[in-house]
Amino acid sequence: xxxxxxxxxxxxxxxxxxxxxxxxxxxxxxxxxxxxxxxxxxxxxxxxxxxxxxxxxxxxxxxxxxxxxxxxxxxxxxxxxxxxxxxxxxxxxxxxxxxxxxxxxxxxxxxxxxxxxxxxxxxxxxxxxxxxxxxxxxxxxxxxxxxxxxxxxxxxxxxxxxxxxxxxxxxxxxxxxxxxxxxxxxxxxxxxxxxxxxxxxxxxxxxxxxxxxxxxxxxxxxxxxxxxxxxxxxxxxxxxxxxxxxxxxxxxxxxxxxxx
Amino acid sequence: xxxxxxxxxxxxxxxxxxxxxxxxxxxxxxxxxxxxxxxxxxxxxxxxxxxxxxxxxxxxxxxxxxxxxxxxxxxxxxxxxxxxxxxxxxxxxxxxxxxxxxxxxxxxxxxxxxxxxxxxxxxxxxxxxxxxxxxxxxxxxxxxxxxxxxxxxxxxxxxxxxxxxxxxxxxxxxxxxxxxxxxxxxxxxxxxxxxxxxxxxxxxxxxxxxxxxxxxxxxxxxxxxxxxxxxxxxxxxxxxxxxxxxxxxxxxxxxxxxxxxxxxxxxxxxxxxxxxxxxxxxxxxxxxxxxxxxxxxxxxxxxxxxxxxxxxxxxxxxxxx
Amino acid sequence: xxxxxxxxxxxxxxxxxxxxxxxxxxxxxxxxxxxxxxxxxxxxxxxxxxxxxxxxxxxxxxxxxxxxxxxxxxxxxxxxxxxxxxxxxxxxxxxxxxxxxxxxxxxxxxxxxxxxxxxxxxxxxxxxxxxxxxxxxxxxxxxxxxxxxxxxxxxxxxxxxxxxxxxxxxxxxxxxxxxxxxxxxxxxxxxxxxxxxxxxxxxxxxxxxxxxxxxxxxxxxxxxxxxxxxxxxxxxxxxxxxxxxxxxxxxxxxxxxxxxxxxxxxxxxx
Numbered sequence: 001x002x003x004x005x006x007x008x009x010x011x012x013x014x015x016x017x018x019x020x021x022x023x024x025x026x027x028x029x030x031x032x033x034x035x036x037x038x039x040x041x042x043x044x045x046x047x048x049x050x051x052x053x054x055x056x057x058x059x060x061x062x063x064x065x066x067x068x069x070x071x072x073x074x075x076x077x078x079x080x081x082x083x084x085x086x087x088x089x090x091x092x093x094x095x096x097x098x099x100x101x102x103x104x105x106x107x108x109x110x111x112x113x114x115x116x117x118x119x120x121x122x123x124x125x126x127x128x129x130x131x132x133x134x135x136x137x138x139x140x141x142x143x144x145x146x147x148x149x150x151x152x153x154x155x156x157x158x159x160x161x162x163x164x165x166x167x168x169x170x171x172x173x174x175x176x177x178x179x180x181x182x183x184x185x186x187x188x189x190x191x192x193x194x195x196x197x198x199x200x201x202x203x204x205x206x207x208x209x210x211x212x213x214x215x216x217x218x219x220x221x222x223x224x225x226x227x228x229x230x231x232x233x234x235x236x237x238x239x240x241x242x243x244x245x246x247x248x249x250x251x252x253x254x255x256x257x258x259x260x
Numbered sequence: 261x262x263x264x265x266x267x268x269x270x271x272x273x274x275x276x277x278x279x280x281x282x283x284x285x286x287x288x289x290x291x292x293x294x295x296x297x298x299x300x301x302x303x304x305x306x307x308x309x310x311x312x313x314x315x316x317x318x319x320x321x322x323x324x325x326x327x328x329x330x331x332x333x334x335x336x337x338x339x340x341x342x343x344x345x346x347x348x349x350x351x352x353x354x355x356x357x358x359x360x361x362x363x364x365x366x367x368x369x370x371x372x373x374x375x376x377x378x379x380x381x382x383x384x385x386x387x388x389x390x391x392x393x394x395x396x397x398x399x400x401x402x403x404x405x406x407x408x409x410x411x412x413x414x415x416x417x418x419x420x421x422x423x424x425x426x427x428x429x430x431x432x433x434x435x436x437x438x439x440x441x442x443x444x445x446x447x448x449x450x451x452x453x454x455x456x457x458x459x460x461x462x463x464x465x466x467x468x469x470x471x472x473x474x475x476x477x478x479x480x481x482x483x484x485x486x487x488x489x490x491x492x493x494x495x496x497x498x499x500x501x502x503x504x505x506x507x508x509x510x511x512x513x514x515x516x517x518x519x520x521x522x523x524x525x526x527x528x529x530x531x532x533x534x535x536x537x538x539x540x541x542x543x544x545x546x547x548x549x550x551x552x553x554x555x556x557x558x559x560x561x562x563x564x565x566x567x568x569x570x571x572x573x574x575x576x577x578x579x580x581x
Numbered sequence: 582x583x584x585x586x587x588x589x590x591x592x593x594x595x596x597x598x599x600x601x602x603x604x605x606x607x608x609x610x611x612x613x614x615x616x617x618x619x620x621x622x623x624x625x626x627x628x629x630x631x632x633x634x635x636x637x638x639x640x641x642x643x644x645x646x647x648x649x650x651x652x653x654x655x656x657x658x659x660x661x662x663x664x665x666x667x668x669x670x671x672x673x674x675x676x677x678x679x680x681x682x683x684x685x686x687x688x689x690x691x692x693x694x695x696x697x698x699x700x701x702x703x704x705x706x707x708x709x710x711x712x713x714x715x716x717x718x719x720x721x722x723x724x725x726x727x728x729x730x731x732x733x734x735x736x737x738x739x740x741x742x743x744x745x746x747x748x749x750x751x752x753x754x755x756x757x758x759x760x761x762x763x764x765x766x767x768x769x770x771x772x773x774x775x776x777x778x779x780x781x782x783x784x785x786x787x788x789x790x791x792x793x794x795x796x797x798x799x800x801x802x803x804x805x806x807x808x809x810x811x812x813x814x815x816x817x818x819x820x821x822x823x824x825x826x827x828x829x830x831x832x833x834x835x836x837x838x839x840x841x842x843x844x845x846x847x848x849x850x851x
Contacts, residue, residue: 028775035779042640042786043632050635129788172613179617183624193631271847323848328681330844348687356685363682367603379595380688
């Protein structure tokens with residue numbers, strides 16, 4: 001256990017060494033949030049409701065989903081693809097730590113520091129532009145779904161990186177996938193403003209579980225959560241984790257560990 | 261040809277502050293003197309070797325003379341041009357070959373890069389074909405030029421780099437660690453090539469290397485830089501004469517000799533039967549040789565200069581005192 | 582001067598030819614990449630349509646106008662990507678030390694590091710984007726059409742697009758200069774991408790001081806929003822002059838900054 005805490009601390013220290021880089025990364029994330037926030041803010045200039053959403057709830061959704069997506073999507077797992085490409089993965093394989101645990105610790109540190117800054121950024125928006133933010137609700141129901149979101153996102157990331165066992169062109173599938181994730185998980189808008197048929201289909205995919213559902217719980221709209229939804233979330237969590245483990249094992253067998 | 265006077269280069273590096281705020285907004289800098297008022301001249305068709313420890317300023321000097329870096333102060337002139345101005349006519353006369361750095365387009369065959377060079381250096385078609393032919397002939401790699409660069413081995417890639425770099429028949433060529441990281445066969449190939457190239461095309465060759473073997477085989481003149489200053493500028497021969505006070509004497513024994521017998525001559529620096537190696541001062545060499553021939557049962561005896569490495573080490577030691 | 586331009590133009594075509602060869606080698610990657618770009622474009626378009634499904638006007642603009650703002654952003658973004666894709670590869674070039682090899686050549690470094698790797702994939706997108714702009718433009722103007730008005734609006738639009746390109750090239754040159762001055766920033770170009778991303782929607786949606794910041798100080802708004810505004814005839818003459826002034830002065834500034842950066846260049850290794 002101590003090892004993994006140390007791995008986390010080392011990851012944090014890396015950020016300190018590249019302070020300016022990290023600061024600019026957060027600036028980029030902040031700008032992204034500003035666009036969505038202001039867009040919705042101006043929608044509510046002339047009206048108080050958008051479909052089933054009131055101004056307060058929708059803007060709260062945007063701000064909270066930003067925080068929670070930072071928590072679930074931030075990851076260092078993408079490094080693995082690069083390490084497979086240049087052969088440096090060997091260093092990790094020879095260590096007495098499992099790759100999964102190693103990267104989970106690393107990711108936790110990554111998520112922690114990113115969410116810390118994200119909270120600060122959201123506060124700036126709330127205080128400077130008087131954004132209505134409803135207080136968090138249903139926290140105990142929220143936590144397990146948050147963990148599922150983190151878990152699912154972690155394994156999706158691993159699967160995308162493990163593609164590196166079989167091809168050097170990892171970047172393009174990752175780009176495509178994250179474009180999908182970004183839109184279909186509800187970054188720009190809450191998914192339920194989509195037409196009902198599309199929304200229903202989407203709920204079968206793992207995307208809404210990543211941060212849409214946890215956010216909805218946090219802003220008090222637990223009517224989204226049906227038994228069916230819980231089953232879907234759990235199914236994807238198990239299925240994706242099995243996939244990544246299988247890919248890892250297969251990859252190790254067939255990989256030739258080239259590199260320079 | 262190349263004239264350098266009082267050349268100074270100072271790098272500003274910033275000292276990392278523990279306080280992140282101060283580190284970004286209130287930076288402290290420190291000056292690192294890379295070159296300290298160095299001066300030298302190199303004439304046409306000379307071959308010069310720059311040697312010195314890491315960080316001495318060798319590569320900095322080359323990069324200033326070729327126009328990559330901007331001098332802090334001092335005078336640099338190459339064939340009448342100021343290098344940093346990067347006048348195209350100046351750039352067409354020089355070439356810079358760096359070991360381990362490449363300019364070949366990775367995914368495509370070397371011929372594509374050659375074609376690019378032809379356009380950049382405005383080499384006429386017939387001359388281009390002739391130069392490619394000659395260079396691939398010397399390096400014996402005609403069949404490699406149409407394979408994608410990424411499929412070639414390091415040694416083969418180095419050959420392609422050399423051709424690409426020298427296609428335009430430059431008058432001055434800078435070689436920065438050209439044999440680094442190569443196996444000994446490739447090193448030998450590169451050395452032979454550089455020597456043949458210089459003999460054939462009569463260019464000025466300026467070389468930096470950590471392998472003194474490169475310098476020994478390729479340069480008549482030696483410039484030693486240490487901590488930004490030139491501490492020696494002269495021929496290789498002279499430094500051997502001045503700083504080489506001993507000779508290596510290697511004896512092959514017919515039968516084992518005991519310690520006392522061996523030590524009577526001198527303390528051997530290595531003894532692994534049947535070979536014994538002594539380091540004997542030149543002044544006493546004749547009498548020691550006589551003693552060896554009289555007292556030791558040997559079948560073979562060779563006398564050699566110290567290795568260049570040893571000579572340079574002696575030189576540095578003497579200069580740091 | 583003519584010879585200089587002729588030579589560098591010839592080199593530009595040569596580099597472009599080689600870039601095409603290299604691009605075509607990564608066939609699977611191309612498919613994924615094109616799909617990703619298409620999805621991103623469509624999703625945001627759908628998002629705008631959804632927004633306007635329940636709202637008539639946002640910040641004073643109708644659906645069709647908002648779509649044109651979005652399309653214009655994509656046109657400018659694609660055009661700059663087509664031309665300046667090589668800037669994304671600049672940082673690794675510097676860090677590996679290979680940038681020195683570029684400096685040593687008797688050609689302008691920009692021929693390689695700015696224009697040397699055009700993005701063919703974006704060419705596929707630019708043409709439909711422009712076509713859609715014209716389509717939606719016709720939806721915004723009232724019948725009966727005045728040929729003169731239409732042509733003059735479109736002409737001004739194209740003029741502003743060209744202006745945006747000049748501004749964009751100034752941005753990219755500054756990114757290049759920063760790439761050789763500072764060792765600490767890996768992805769200055771991505772910051773540019775995210776800043777320009779603010780221009781997907783009309784600048785009016787942003788509150789002060791953000792709106793002024795991105796119109797006057799970091800002229801992203803000028804680059805992305807102004808062509809559309811000019812198309813709708815919403816830009817006063819004063820603003821037009823301001824626009825050209827700012828892009829020209831930005832361009833000059835970027836060149837001065839680049840030359841300064843070259844003097845500060847410390848090179849790598851050795």
